[in-house]
Amino acid sequence: MADTRNAVGKKAEQNHGPHARMTIEVQGQVEREFVHGPLARGPPDAELGAMTIAQFCTRYNIDRKTLYVLRRDGNGPDVLLIGKKVLIPFRSAAEWEARMTVRREPKPTAETI
Known part of the structure; x- marks a missing residue:
């Protein structure tokens, strides 16, 4: 998974595979998780x-x-x-x-x- 941080310190992990999943963390707490692709359906x-x-x-x-x-x-x-x-x-x-x-x-x- 790629790991990036934006200007306000949010950490975003992305997986660009067939079941794309993105997790956003703020101060170590999972804020949101998005699932796209076949896994979502x-x-x-x-x-x-x-x-x-x-x-x-x-x-x-x-x-x-x-x-x-x-x-x-x-x-x-x-x-x-x-x-x-x-x-x-x-x-x-x-x-x-x-x-x-x-x-x-x-x-x-x-x-x-």
Whole structure:
């Protein structure tokens, strides 16, 4: 990680790899940490982490109302409640996607009848 200090004594560490992470310290205390790239969005097969309802709807290109109807009918993904915040774990999203994926059976042809 590159280590730099600005004029007011803030220390910034940067990692410019595929999962860019930047930490800003003031007097030895971590003030802020930023994560950009695939790590911020979560890897496609992530076991840990979660997304908001808005992020889920954007990822699967569905309307928020559609998600609420799916949840009401018992067909939505499992959610994680933290206080009033509703999050959808990446693992639940992947399981939901697998459940909702429709496999089409091949149509019978004259040769198979």
